Amino acid sequence: MTVEPSDFSAAKDCVSCGLCLPHCPTYREYPVEMASPRGRIELMKGLAEGELQPGPALEEHLSLCLGCRACETACPSDVRFGHLLENARAVLKDAGASGWTSSALRRLFLNQVFPRPAVLSALASSLRFYQTSMLRRWVQSLLRLMPGPVERLEALMPDFTAPWSAPPPELPAHGPERGVAAFLTGCVMPHCTGEANDATLEVLRHHGYRVLTPKDQRCCGALHLHSGYQEEARQLARANVSAFEATGADVVVTSSAGCGAALKEYGDLLSRDPEWAERSRAVESRVRDVHQVLAETDPPPPMGRIALRAVYDDPCHLLHGQGVSLEPRQLLRAVPGLELVEAKEPDWCCGSAGIYTVTHTEMSLRVLDRKMEDLLSLEPDIILTANPGCLLQLRLGVARSGSDVPVHHVMELLARASRGPDLTGPDELRRHGLTGERTR
Amino acid sequence: MNDPRVRPANLAEAAEAVGKIAARGLSLRPIGAGSRGWLGRPAESEAVLIETRDLRNLEHYEPGDLTVTVEAGMAFETLAGLLEAEGQWLPVNPARSGQSTLGGLLATGATGSIRSRYGSWRDLVLGMSVVLADGSLSRSGGRVVKNVSGYDLHKLHIGALGTLGLIGSVSLRVMPLPKEQRLVLASFKDRAVALEVAMATATSQLELAAVEVLDNLSPSIGLAEGTWMAVRIAGTEADCARSAREIQEASRMAGSRRHVTLAGTECLRALRDLNELPMEGTTICRISAPPSLAIQLLKQGSLGGDRRVICDIPGGIVHVLWNGDAEPSEIIKSVDGIRAGLGRSGSAILLDAPDGVRAGIDVWGPPPPSYPLMQSIKRALDPDRIWNRGRFIGDL
């Protein structure tokens, strides 16, 4: 077993005050103690003490966690919940206990698909041909839970119709160069939300960054870590440390909140590996979310006018995982004409949480529905977020709600603003979208 | 009345007397100043009166703690005097209560117009010592302002008409006297308008001590004819001045032609007059309801028109008065009508009524839904029903 009782020492910091409870989406939707952060920590304490054994009950309760880490933000004692959960899931996985929800599906994705660009690409191609199989069945099951017209099916599917090809290894800054950024593309994004990646590159360059995209980068390993596949995550981390340290870039940038949060913990992940500990910490120290990088650009580059009412939805792994919430708002407020409105519960998870939508569909949808009610009550022209999983989930939510509000990555909007001409309002958005001509 | 009576000199004597009398199977009726003996049904059987007049010690008073502990036979005005000397007061104003003992006021649950601002007895009592039916002395609560140690049994005795025991001593929270007080009086031609202005006043963010509407009572309080709104203001000079100004202005806008603000001794005298309305021979029905329902009743039906009423607006407490010459059958009909109008949403009890009225109607009205639970408590604390037999709700 790679996890030791000492890995749960953070659980001792929990004084069971319960202040995390109202911040936990699963507890709010299913108000039993085992579905709360405090309850989960208690179960993990039991696991560490050896009083509770890995088995169906622990798996059931610990797998229900979205891993949104909202509890960490709420915790007055600074309990590192995300870290505890990863360790607990590793114990459960190593114990090979049965009943691990959709474990086969999970293994398929984690071991066969995400780490292998070729496989992922092939899968994406086949989906592109006819969006089918498991994913389709999943979508159909979501639809059954959804009142409303079935023709919205298309809207729910990630858009695999436009293949995204990796950018050249080096792209120059637009105008004078302010710095060099190494870009992590992420493993899923190229296939589902390629526009966001394009937009990120474009905005970085517009802000004066030369962008390097190392070819030998891999999946960040976040999903593996969240599912207890720590060794696999470490292998991926080593590959990425190696790829990114070679670039010599000032900053390692990603526009995927989940990937960013994982990269920012590489130091911890490889801390027991003498060969990699220092190197991973060095790379980790250069990792920034793209919003952090852009928000520091002084003076900011000129932006075109975008006359839209927008709401920004915080990805959990940006808000709770990286403590980044002001920067995206700051960037959006700087866009002339953009009216940024705030949700009542901006810190409520959308229910995406990696492959949670697949493994815990019902809970995922309940969490999502609450999110959508909040967002749509604001009557926005556009919903913005900063993580591919959230992007897809929110699109699903829009469709489930019978709405047609477009959902985009913040970078897409910023790219449109930096490209000009002015976007005159929701009508134009509906007719032409944000992307317009694809530029690189 | 020639009932046998005992007059213990201290709490220990009281407990001893109760034990002895109860052992002989006699009923006991606590009595303080006798100023509120009119409340409740006629006694079911002869009872030994146990007088508390000599239980009037000040047990503990530390002004800095804002708490006081006194024996229950102390007169309300005696306590008020002790507190006033330290710049403090007990913020309750039951009508005609100067001579009443604290025990009597507690047992009858007598409160007044300022309860919505300062709370009633249940909010002010911190602890109590009570002589129980078996002659034991039992205490609950304490004398600090916050206390969740054990059951708040003392709350059961408030308004219980002495049916669970004899209140021996009580600890109360007190308050600093308000820096300033004002009384705004405004008259209206139309009761409905007065009620509306009063409701708006009571739900404003001004912190008022009392908001009342008095109708058809004017001569007895030296006011001119009409419906009057009386607003009592307590606070700092600045608060009082602004509140008075705004209330007068609102009254004027609503068509009040006479409105006045009283301050200083004039204000105090008027407050006392309001509180000391002479009531001899009068039948008094006290309605308690959600304020909007109370106001609705006052605008229509059996309470409309020329009925004499005093309504505590934020409290939803209405006192309806009948003169001594009113026909008992008419009064009974009215009270039945009021009770029907309230249904389960409010209560109407007869605080005082001539025998002719009492004979024809239950002064307490129908018992509340939790009556069986109250019976359980009565059985636990007074299994032989020695306390004030027959006078309270049902067989409590």
Next chain:
Amino acid sequence: MSPTVDPAVRSEIAGVVGARYVFDRDEEKRAYSYDASLIRARPDLVCVPGSAEEVAAVVRVAHRHRVPFVARGAGTGIAGGSIPIEGGIVIALTRLNRILEVNIPDRYAVVEPGVVNLDLTRRVENEGYCYRPDPSSQKVCTIGGNVASNAGGPHCLAYGVTSNHILGMEVVLPDGSITEIGAPHLEPGGYDLTGLFTGSEGTLGIATKIICRLSRSSEAVRTMLASYDRMEDAAAAVEAIIAAGVIPAALEMMDREIIRAVEAAVGAGYPVDAEAVLLIEIEGPRDGLNESSDVIKSLCLDQGAREFRTAQSEEERQKLWKGRKGALGAVARIKPMYYLHDGVVPRTRLLWVMKKIAATAAQHRLTIVNVFHAGDGNLHPFILFDPADADEVRRVHLAGEEILRACVECGGTLSGEHGIGIEKNEMMGWIFSEQDLETMRRVRSAIDPAGVANPKKVLPSGARCGELSRSPGSAPAGAWI
């Protein structure tokens, strides 16, 4: 040790609430074995009913089989009130979380017991109303739990505790019958059962609907912070403010250690080198606030405040409060565990008891930090310790007892707002005679003759309770501290 629940009971309860909401695996029992205190005991069964009728049906099953039951809200109690010390059934009320009625004209709301305290205020604040009781855990704790423990909060100084804001409730009695007590108006008639049930810690039944009084929000609020180099001066300022006839809405004190912990946790802007700070809030019509705040300021400065400031914006005000409300969790930054007490002293004995606490800490070589409702004389000493250090744990108990003894000695009481629970029930003899306790027992058994509602809580167990005091090592069965 505790009897396990008969399979028949389990299946009957599953029939009532549905299998999805019945739990009895080890993991689940463990998850319902604690609250925010240090006391633990496992239930034999947990159920999470979805309606008042389901609660009543579960209680009827428990009553028929003579299985003890304990109601539980958010589990934020600090006296073990919701710990199933005798095993049996935990009835979690977290699904009963609907606000059933809001009546603004008549200023009340009807809520289910699982409604979170702050959610009620949030629901009505746009209309200019609020629910006054504000325990520090108000973002989490439920109104049902507040009613059970008669919860307080910083603002009870001006507005009173939970009991002053509850008009009535629907209660499932220990035999499973449902009754209404009180009413949504002031004079429901008969005995004040609402007053009796509030603060009875679940020993008389389970509230399934609660009628809460709503209050008009104050027009203006002003929040001030006074810092002191000596604890004595801060305590003297509290006494001076109360003596001057100014009753703030809240008057809170925090000592040096807690200031530092809070600053590290939430950055509330307290001066980290002060020995004590007072957080003072006044509310009311805006006209009067200047006068009151001037009086408070000069009294604070007279007592040697080295700094006095007033929050200049709502944001700044929230920040000051965030520190106070987050104190409980932040304490864990100093040491892994704490034992929190809740004694009350008459306000004029504040300074005396603070010195006593300091002396107790020194004598037992313990760190004791204080954050409390100074205006009410309601202390909250946190005795910090490491659970791994057995000798320290022993000293923690001794110190806790000494502090509570001191409170009682000067005319105070054992608990101001947290409740007696299973933590202090054996100390009840310190403040009540055997006769007093016997009367309470009589009332309790009149309502729960079978003794199934939260047994062993509030009242001391033995006949000798008058003399009995809990010594370390004689912790109740099932509790580990």
